[in-house]
Structures are given as structure tokens and as C-alpha cells.
Amino acid sequence: MKRIAVLTAGGDTPALNATISGVVSRANQLRIEVLGIVKGFNGLLNPQVPHVHLNPLYNSIPELDPTMGGTILGASRDYVSGNDEVAIRQVADRLSRLKVDGLVCIGGDGTLNGMQALADHIPVVLAPKTIDNDLGLNYIDEQDEWYREENPDQPNAFRYRMREGRDFGLDEMINYATPGYATAVYVSAIHVQRIRTTAESHRRIAIIEVMGRDCGMIALGAAYGRPDLILVPEVPVEPELLVQKVVGLLDYQKHAVIVVSEGIVDKDGSPYGSVSASKDPAGNMLYSGASEAIKKMLAKELGDAQFVNKRRNDSADAAIFTRKIGHTQRGGRPIKFDRFHANQLGGQAVNLILLGKHNTIATLQYRDREFYVDSCPANSLRDRWGVIHARPLSRKFYDPERFRPSPLGIEYLHSIFHNALSEGDVESARSLFDTSHLNRPYHSVNVDINKRIRRLS
Numbered sequence: 001m002k003r004i005a006v007l008t009a010g011g012d013t014p015a016l017n018a019t020i021s022g023v024v025s026r027a028n029q030l031r032i033e034v035l036g037i038v039k040g041f042n043g044l045l046n047p048q049v050p051h052v053h054l055n056p057l058y059n060s061i062p063e064l065d066p067t068m069g070g071t072i073l074g075a076s077r078d079y080v081s082g083n084d085e086v087a088i089r090q091v092a093d094r095l096s097r098l099k100v101d102g103l104v105c106i107g108g109d110g111t112l113n114g115m116q117a118l119a120d121h122i123p124v125v126l127a128p129k130t131i132d133n134d135l136g137l138n139y140i141d142e143q144d145e146w147y148r149e150e151n152p153d154q155p156n157a158f159r160y161r162m163r164e165g166r167d168f169g170l171d172e173m174i175n176y177a178t179p180g181y182a183t184a185v186y187v188s189a190i191h192v193q194r195i196r197t198t199a200e201s202h203r204r205i206a207i208i209e210v211m212g213r214d215c216g217m218i219a220l221g222a223a224y225g226r227p228d229l230i231l232v233p234e235v236p237v238e239p240e241l242l243v244q245k246v247v248g249l250l251d252y253q254k255h256a257v258i259v260v261s262e263g264i265v266d267k268d269g270s271p272y273g274s275v276s277a278s279k280d281p282a283g284n285m286l287y288s289g290a291s292e293a294i295k296k297m298l299a300k301e302l303g304d305a306q307f308v309n310k311r312r313n314d315s316a317d318a319a320i321f322t323r324k325i326g327h328t329q330r331g332g333r334p335i336k337f338d339r340f341h342a343n344q345l346g347g348q349a350v351n352l353i354l355l356g357k358h359n360t361i362a363t364l365q366y367r368d369r370e371f372y373v374d375s376c377p378a379n380s381l382r383d384r385w386g387v388i389h390a391r392p393l394s395r396k397f398y399d400p401e402r403f404r405p406s407p408l409g410i411e412y413l414h415s416i417f418h419n420a421l422s423e424g425d426v427e428s429a430r431s432l433f434d435t436s437h438l439n440r441p442y443h444s445v446n447v448d449i450n451k452r453i454r455r456l457s
Contacts, residue, residue, distance in 0.1 A: 009040035009107040013180030014334035015342035016071035022346020042076035048455040079114035092121035102353035119359035131184035134215035134390035136175030139168040179342035184329040185221030192225025209291035216393035219261035229403040233263035291322040336422035348373040
């Protein structure tokens with residue numbers, strides 16, 4: 001094998017460049033050329049296939065910095081549909097003309113579906129990334145827990161539901177943690193700490209919304225910021241119990257901090273807040289307003305008197321505020337855990353292509369208190385109907401009565417975060433106040449990469 005290609009697809013995460021760096025570093029050792037496809041699958045769908053030679057003379061280009069967030073190759077949410085045979089053949093032909101012998105796709109479940117269509121034409125391996133930490137399985141037979149039922153609201157459509165899973169050990173998890181997750185938790189926990197001081201000073205209730213879609217992993221990790229209560233999508237919200245907890249907190253400490261995952265649901269399984277009728281290109285429903293919905297419910301149940309009578313605020317609405325951490329969770333410098341393991345997974349993806357393990361996922365595993373890289377067939381993440389579901393936060397990780405991580409959840413988080421930061425991560429904060437930032441404009445890596453872009457004639 002003389003030449004491979006790599007692309008980054010879907011939303012950005014902090015560790016994409018670190019994964020690309022892992023691919024290139026391993027390829028350099030094996031004397032393999034690496035072409036970086038610009039803008040993910042969008043680049044493959046472009047007849048000119050804009051690309052960058054990432055290791056001329058088997059040396060990484062200087063623009064590839066594993067400590068820099070995002071991706072120097074650019075990303076898009078375009079995907080190759082498995083039903084579009086014409087497009088698949090065109091993409092395979094373009095890669096053949098580029099003399100590419102294998103393809104590494106860095107992405108999540110949407111990327112996995114996109115690369116599946118190419119697997120019959122070229123060796124393809126997935127290097128996982130997602131801040132949601134929902135790509136994988138809690139145990140090897142977890143996909144057998146899914147069942148489906150007809151959707152009364154949509155003819156010829158189904159709703160998928162999951163039975164309560166079995167007990168499992170942490171060493172049974174398939175793809176223990178995805179690059180980007182640790183940094184997202186780090187950012188979320190810091191935000192919780194900072195927002196706490198405002199809520200505490202003004203005797204208010206802060207509701208902090210974190211990302212994660214249908215998986216509560218980021219919300220669980222935000223426990224490092226020491227919020228009072230955590231709400232996750234896997235456990236339906238019980239308003240009476242939540243109000244009872246909040247009242248107790250207000251009586252005891254005069255304020256409360258609640259972390260809310262964006263995909264939380266009510267007792268009927270319907271999302272809190274609003275759900276857009278549209279989907280993103282990966283097929284994910286678009287959520288909005290979970291924190292606002294919780295605020296509205298609490299304001300109604302607590303009432304103005306709860307705050308006015310104690311001279312803490314003019315109304316319940318004024319006493320409760322919401323904050324979305326938003327895209328800061330998926331941007332900026334990746335912390336050491338993400339950088340190191342993203343690099344390892346990138347290198348493992350190259351190894352898998354050389355070993356002939358195609359349509360495969362490079363995975364991060366945990367056993368005997370040590371991390372190591374392995375792999376699993378891509379189809380092992382599909383249920384009996386061929387659907388890839390987001391890995392849920394196991395209920396074994398969460399205590400619904402305390403709204404906190406369970407003992408197993410604490411053990412899981414500790415395994416990732418007890419040594420997740422490096423001295424360089426801490427020292428990097430000093431660079432913010434470099435005086436040159438005041439008079440020197442930002443220089444985008446896109447400018448330099450654009451000079452390197454080649455196109456298929």
C-alpha cells in the first residue's frame with residue numbers, strides 16, 4: 001500500500017487534528033503517502049476532489065498541530081448515500097484516479113453510515129470522534145436490547161425503543177470513550193463552576209444546558225463542576241421530585257445549580273422543550289429549549305412567593321436563569337486525554353487498513369486500569385434492522401434519586417479524568433495574554449492550507 005486518504009466529517013471536535021496527526025505519523029513510519037480530503041465527504045462528491053498532501057517526503061506538514069482544535073482539512077455534514085449508486089461509483093473512481101489504496105474516515109455515526117457505502121469499492125476504516133461519547137456499546141450484545149413498534153403518527157414508519165440493559169463491567173464497553181468527549185466535559189465543568197458564583201451571590205437558580213443529544217455522558221461528566229442536580233435523557237424528568245429537591249436546596253443554601261442535557265425527556269418519552277421537524281444531514285433531530293422548558297416548569301411550580309416573600313427576587317421568572325454552554329464544548333485546544341488517544345486511534349486506523357480489516361472501527365478499550373486500542377466490525381453497532389443507535393448513558397452510571405453519578409458512574413469518570421490534563425494544558429492559559437494578540441491579527445490555518453490544495457483534473 002503506497003497511498004491512503006483521510007477525511008474529517010460531521011461536526012467539529014477538539015481532537016480532529018490530533019487524530020489526523022496519528023494517521024500521518026503512522027503512515028510516515030510505514031512510508032505511505034497521505035492525502036487529506038478537503039471538507040469531508042463534500043470533497044469526495046466534488047469532481048475535482050480538493051486535497052492536500054499531508055506528508056511530503058514522509059514528514060508531516062507544519063500546519064498539522066495536534067494541540068489545535070478543529071480540523072485543518074475542514075469538515076461538512078454531507079454524506080454519501082448508500083442508495084445513490086451513481087455517486088458511489090463516481091467517488092470510487094475519483095479515489096482510484098488519485099491512486100488511493102485505502103480511506104480513513106474520522107467521524108461519528110453519520111460518518112459510519114456514509115463510509116459503509118464505499119466499503120465495497122475501497123478499504124475503509126473509521127477513526128471515531130464525537131464529543132457526545134455515544135459511538136459504541138456499553139456491552140457487546142447491547143444492540144439486541146432494541147425493539148421497534150409502528151409509529152402511529154407516520155405511516156410505514158417505526159419508533160425504536162430500548163429495554164433496560166443488563167449489568168456489565170467497564171471492561172465490556174466497546175469504544176470506551178471517543179476523542180473530544182474529555183475536552184467537552186472539561187469545558188462544561190469549568191462553566192458550571194463559574195456560573196455557580198453568580199447563582200450563589202444573587203440567590204438564584206441556574207440551569208445550565210450541555211450538549212449530548214440523546215446521550216447524557218457530557219452531563220454526567222459535568223459533575224466535576226459540582227452542580228447540585230444533573231438531568232440526563234436516559235431518565236425521564238419527574239417534576240414533583242425535581243421541585244422537591246430544588247426547594248430543599250433553596251432552604252439550605254439559598255440557590256441551586258442544575259445541569260440539563262439537551263435531549264432530556266418527560267415521562268412519556270417526549271423531549272422537553274421543542275424539537276425541530278427538520279433533521280441535520282446525518283439524520284439527527286434538532287433539539288432546542290430544554291433548559292428553558294425546565295425553567296418554565298420550575299417557575300410555575302415554585303411560584304413567585306417562594307422568592308418574593310424572602311426578598312430574594314421580584315418573581316420566580318427573574319430568579320431562575322438559563323445558560324447554554326453551546327459550541328464552546330466542541331472547540332479549542334484538546335486536553336491531554338483526547339490528544340493522546342486520538343493520536344493512537346488515528347495510527348490504529350492505518351494499521352487496520354494494512355491488516356485488511358475493512359469496514360471496521362478503531363476503538364479505545366479499557367482493561368485492568370489501562371487503555372489500549374483495538375477494533376470492532378462496523379456492523380456490530382447495528383441492530384437487527386441495520387440501524388445504528390446512539391450509545392445511551394447506562395442507567396448503571398446514574399443515581400436518579402440523587403440526580404448524581406452512581407458509584408459505577410464515578411468509577412467510569414475517574415478512569416478517564418484522574419490524569420486527563422497535562423502541564424502543557426494548564427500552562428496554555430498563559431498564552432492568552434500574549435501582548436502580540438493586541439496588535440497582530442489572527443492568522444487562519446485555512447490561508448496556509450489553501451496554498452497546498454491540489455485538485456483532480
